Amino acid sequence: MSVRVQPELRSQLIQFGIGDWNACYHCGTCTAQCPLSEEGFLFPRKKIRLMQMGLKDELEASVEPWLCYYCGDCSTSCPRDANPGELMMSLRRYLTSIYDWTGLSKKFYTSELWELGFIIVFAILVVLSFLVLLPSMGYHFTRELTAQGGVQLNAFAPIHVVETFDWCMAAVVASLLISNILRMYYKIIWKYGNMKVSLWVHIREFWLLIFNFAVQPKFNKCDDKRYWLSHWFLMSGYTIMFIVIVVYLPWFQTQKILPIWHPQRLLGYYATFGLLFGLFVAIIGRIQRKDVKFLFSHISDWLFLAMLTLTAITGILIHIFRINGMPLATYISYITHMAVLVPMILIEVPFSKWSHLAYRPFAVYFQQLKRYAVPRESGHP
Amino acid sequence: MEDILQDSSVKVADSLVVGGGIAGLEAALNLANTGQQVVVVEKDLSVGGRMIHLSKVFPTLDCSACITTPKVSEAARHPHINIITNCELKQISSDENSYWHVRLQINPRYVNESLCTGCQDCEEACPVVVRDEYQYNLVGRKAAFIPFSIASPRVAAIDIDNCILCGACEKACGPGAIDFSQEPVQTEWVVKSIIIATGFKLFDSDKIIRYGSGKFKNVLTAMQMERQLVPTRPFNTVLRPGDGKIPEKIAYVLCTGSRDESVGNPICSQICCMYSIKQAQLLLGALPMVDVTVYYLHIRAFGKGFDEFYQQAKMMDVNFIKGKVGRIRELENGDLVVRYEDIASGQVMEATYDLVVLSVGILPNMDVEKIAGLETLELDPFKFLNQRHEMTNPFKTNLPGIFMAGTASGPMDIPDSILSAGAVSALVNKYNKQLLETTVNSLEITSWND
Amino acid sequence: MSGKTIDIIKQKIKVPDALRQRHKEYLALRKRIREALADGEATIPEIAAKSGVPADQVVFILMTMRKYNEVVAGEMNDDREYYYYKLKADE
Numbered sequence: 007m008s009v010r011v012q013p014e015l016r017s018q019l020i021q022f023g024i025g026d027w028n029a030c031y032h033c034g035t036c037t038a039q040c041p042l043s044e045e046g047f048l049f050p051r052k053k054i055r056l057m058q059m060g061l062k063d064e065l066e067a068s069v070e071p072w073l074c075y076y077c078g079d080c081s082t083s084c085p086r087d088a089n090p091g092e093l094m095m096s097l098r099r100y101l102t103s104i105y106d107w108t109g110l111s112k113k114f115y116t117s118e119l120w121e122l123g124f125i126i127v128f129a130i131l132v133v134l135s136f137l138v139l140l141p142s143m144g145y146h147f148t149r150e151l152t153a154q155g156g157v158q159l160n161a162f163a164p165i166h167v168v169e170t171f172d173w174c175m176a177a178v179v180a181s182l183l184i185s186n187i188l189r190m191y192y193k194i195i196w197k198y199g200n201m202k203v204s205l206w207v208h209i210r211e212f213w214l215l216i217f218n219f220a221v222q223p224k225f226n227k228c229d230d231k232r233y234w235l236s237h238w239f240l241m242s243g244y245t246i247m248f249i250v251i252v253v254y255l256p257w258f259q260t261q262k263i264l265p266i267w268h269p270q271r272l273l274g275y276y277a278t279f280g281l282l283f284g285l286f287v288a289i290i291g292r293i294q295r296k297d298v299k300f301l302f303s304h305i306s307d308w309l310f311l312a313m314l315t316l317t318a319i320t321g322i323l324i325h326i327f328r329i330n331g332m333p334l335a336t337y338i339s340y341i342t343h344m345a346v347l348v349p350m351i352l353i354e355v356p357f358s359k360w361s362h363l364a365y366r367p368f369a370v371y372f373q374q375l376k377r378y379a380v381p382r383e384s385g386h387p
Numbered sequence: 388m389e390d391i392l393q394d395s396s397v398k399v400a401d402s403l404v405v406g407g408g409i410a411g412l413e414a415a416l417n418l419a420n421t422g423q424q425v426v427v428v429e430k431d432l433s434v435g436g437r438m439i440h441l442s443k444v445f446p447t448l449d450c451s452a453c454i455t456t457p458k459v460s461e462a463a464r465h466p467h468i469n470i471i472t473n474c475e476l477k478q479i480s481s482d483e484n485s486y487w488h489v490r491l492q493i494n495p496r497y498v499n500e501s502l503c504t505g506c507q508d509c510e511e512a513c514p515v516v517v518r519d520e521y522q523y524n525l526v527g528r529k530a531a532f533i534p535f536s537i538a539s540p541r542v543a544a545i546d547i548d549n550c551i552l553c554g555a556c557e558k559a560c561g562p563g564a565i566d567f568s569q570e571p572v573q574t575e576w577v578v579k580s581i582i583i584a585t586g587f588k589l590f591d592s593d594k595i596i597r598y599g600s601g602k603f604k605n606v607l608t609a610m611q612m613e614r615q616l617v618p619t620r621p622f623n624t625v626l627r628p629g630d631g632k633i634p635e636k637i638a639y640v641l642c643t644g645s646r647d648e649s650v651g652n653p654i655c656s657q658i659c660c661m662y663s664i665k666q667a668q669l670l671l672g673a674l675p676m677v678d679v680t681v682y683y684l685h686i687r688a689f690g691k692g693f694d695e696f697y698q699q700a701k702m703m704d705v706n707f708i709k710g711k712v713g714r715i716r717e718l719e720n721g722d723l724v725v726r727y728e729d730i731a732s733g734q735v736m737e738a739t740y741d742l743v744v745l746s747v748g749i750l751p752n753m754d755v756e757k758i759a760g761l762e763t764l765e766l767d768p769f770k771f772l773n774q775r776h777e778m779t780n781p782f783k784t785n786l787p788g789i790f791m792a793g794t795a796s797g798p799m800d801i802p803d804s805i806l807s808a809g810a811v812s813a814l815v816n817k818y819n820k821q822l823l824e825t826t827v828n829s830l831e832i833t834s835w836n837d
Numbered sequence: 838m839s840g841k842t843i844d845i846i847k848q849k850i851k852v853p854d855a856l857r858q859r860h861k862e863y864l865a866l867r868k869r870i871r872e873a874l875a876d877g878e879a880t881i882p883e884i885a886a887k888s889g890v891p892a893d894q895v896v897f898i899l900m901t902m903r904k905y906n907e908v909v910a911g912e913m914n915d916d917r918e919y920y921y922y923k924l925k926a927d928e
Contacts, residue, residue, distance in 0.1 A: 034730050632881075
């Protein structure tokens with residue numbers, strides 16, 4: 007296999023993060039003390055080497071960046087201050103942009119204008135659809151509804167319209183994400199190296215994907231165990247929220263206010279708590295900058311946190327206003343909620359930080375496939 | 388304790404040397420041999436510095452003490468050299484004639500130096516045992532003690548911080564040299580020039596927590612291993628301090644605290660590669676069955692005969708593995724598992740050793756700039772003394788009349804320290820003579836910016 | 838200087854309690870090690886097991902005793918891993 011050396015790789019990568027990666031003198035301290043680095047999948051040093059050598063194809067075929075959970079021990083112990091942990095983070099951003107065939111991911115990661123612009127455009131579209139589109143379809147807004155008395159949430163935001171929109175959005179996001187995962191698979195397994203993985207191995211090891219998605223066991227292998235729990239709460243909270251608002255919206259968004267012990271409310275409260283706890287830990291961490299993992303915050307990190315926090319707060323507000331019978335406040339909160347939620351899902355999940363929800367478990371799955379790969383007899387496909 | 392006696396008489400010398408290590412003594416001897424009067428001040432109880440505690444020197448494997456002690460005794464007996472131990476510099480200032488006024492405080496050792504015969508009866512009588520700093524804490528010493536067998540002056544001292552005031556030493560002392568009534572004495576010296584030869588500090592390996600230094604009993608610093616290899620070694624053989632086992636597998640971790648931004652010392656200490664290779668060879672001599680592995684980043688064998696010395700170690704079957712140890716963990720039996728990335732094979736490996744030696748690096752001795760009057764002394768980016776210009780104006784500080792010798796200016800090995808002391812003595816000699824001529828008419832010191 | 842200068846310094850400084858405590862502890866440990874050696878020579882792990890003093894402290898104290906001629910080293914044990922030590926008085 008021919009190897010193409012691309013020395014411009016470093017200047018491309020530096021757009022995705024901060025680090026003096028050329029300073030590395032290859033002592034191996036980082037790799038030797040990383041509890042997640044394992045035989046056949048060693049990092050960070052080897053990734054730094056690839057970066058320094060400009061071996062773009064090899065880097066793009068790496069699963070290792072997704073196996074790193076950024077405890078930051080490598081960066082604190084690096085004798086050259088080369089910041090290997092941040093390189094792994096930057097590689098995750100870079101790989102996200104590489105898997106994405108639309109090219110939008112790269113724009114979002116390297117240009118604040120693009121990312122903010124997209125968010126604002128989508129937010130405006132959401133607001134407009136409530137103010138213009140729905141009324142034009144015959145759904146009356148605020149005053150008439152308020153005049154009827156009480157919070158008429160399902161009349162204001164008709165459940166079947168919102169549900170249809172939800173499903174459309176989910177379909178768009180899913181197709182983008184799935185196509186990106188296929189590209190990831192192509193780069194990591196299909197294209198790279200003379201190896202073959204049997205269909206049976208694909209099926210047999212699939213549980214790893216589910217397991218890693220649900221539990222993030224690798225995160226808990228870091229020496230610093232503090233963040234696994236808060237991340238798990240955030241993740242599980244959001245997953246529950248996502249499932250109930252997309253799949254079970256008619257069950258979740260009811261006109262009637264159900265008793266407090268009802269699963270609908272309990273699930274909602276758990277998800278809210280999980281979200282807030284995870285967000286609190288992450289935001290405080292990024293403000294305090296005491297841990298290496300929070301030392302270098304990219305704009306995408308802050309935007310993600312800001313949007314998720316706004317979504318959670320507006321969600322809580324909807325709930326409070328609704329049970330207190332405050333229609334206008336409820337509706338305004340609802341519009342704001344949607345105006346943040348929609349761009350967040352459309353931008354963050356397929357193109358930006360949130361895509362790691364798919365790439366991380368898939369990377370573990372692909373890592374396992376690589377372990378069971380057998381050499382291909384006759385060259386490349 | 389605070390009644391400090393003032394010695395009213397001001398004493399005069401040509402030069403004052405700060406630090407009685409090999410560089411300071413060499414400079415003092417050179418100057419004294421040209422007829423200059425030199426006073427050497429040493430904060431420790433004995434002169435000899437680091438070198439007097441070493442086993443052999445690289446790459447010749449000459450006995451280190453056998454080179455140091457003749458110089459020490461020559462300096463001690465020299466009619467033009469006045470050595471003052473156990474003393475600290477309090478203040479340095481210059482007068483209108485560009486002479487330096489140095490105020491010293493000689494701390495009490497509670498032993499009358501002229502009466503003490505060095506018989507060690509006090510040491511035998513003393514009931515208190517504390518860690519012996521001259522054996523790098525591997526063994527104990529008494530609170531009344533002779534610092535080490537080849538100390539100069541070979542005079543006892545009382546470690547008053549650890550003394551239980553039982554008076555046993557005083558009773559035991561035949562010549563009646565023990566004197567608890569001693570007080571600190573301050574004196575003032577007027578000199579033309581000062582040579583700072585304060586040497587270096589060793590990196591405190593406890594700062595690298597992942598190596599377990601200070602916690603795991605069988606992780607040693609290289610100086611502790613060095614002491615295990617000298618004739619006056621603490622265990623009379625090489626043993627591991629955790630349980631007295633004779634080690635069979637020993638690992639060296641190079642660049643501990645050197646070339647390491649994470650501990651704030653980005654530069655190479657210049658000696659660790661070679662002293663580790665030396666110790667490896669000596670260990671093979673001391674323990675014929677031992678396996679020694681050296682974990683290195685780059686072996687810097689830059690001096691005359693260094694590479695041959697390195698190759699010789701390889702031929703003696705010392706293992707060299709490229710890769711910095713990432714972590715050390717301790718097993719229940721006291722063995723140590725080092726985890727490293729073997730850079731040559733690209734694999735993360737673990738290996739078990741009886742003993743791990745951390746080849747600690749050299750740090751600047753920051754005590755000098757704390758002396759009143761020396762705050763304006765210029766330092767280089769690594770906090771060693773700044774030379775005006777390494778090529779055109781070496782070994783001169785920014786303050787006229789203040790020179791430097793040895794590792795005060797940066798990491799260097801023993802031959803280079805001695806060389807620098809030789810160079811400095813020539814410069815100082817010239818400076819002292821010139822100052823004598825110029826002070827009569829002019830205060831300009833033209834030679835400083837040569 | 839004749840007489841007792843120790844009385845002069847006693848008026849100036851006091852021995853810290855922590856120091857006295859450390860000294861006592863040292864003497865107690867040394868006593869236990871001496872007792873462990875009372876029956877004859879032993880290796881450091883044997884002394885540690887007998888006396889209950891942690892092995893690293895046995896090394897430190899025993900080697901200090903060796904330095905001050907209270908203890909002498911003997912032969913290696915059969916595994917050639919440890920030396921035997923015995924009290925000087927045994928000779």
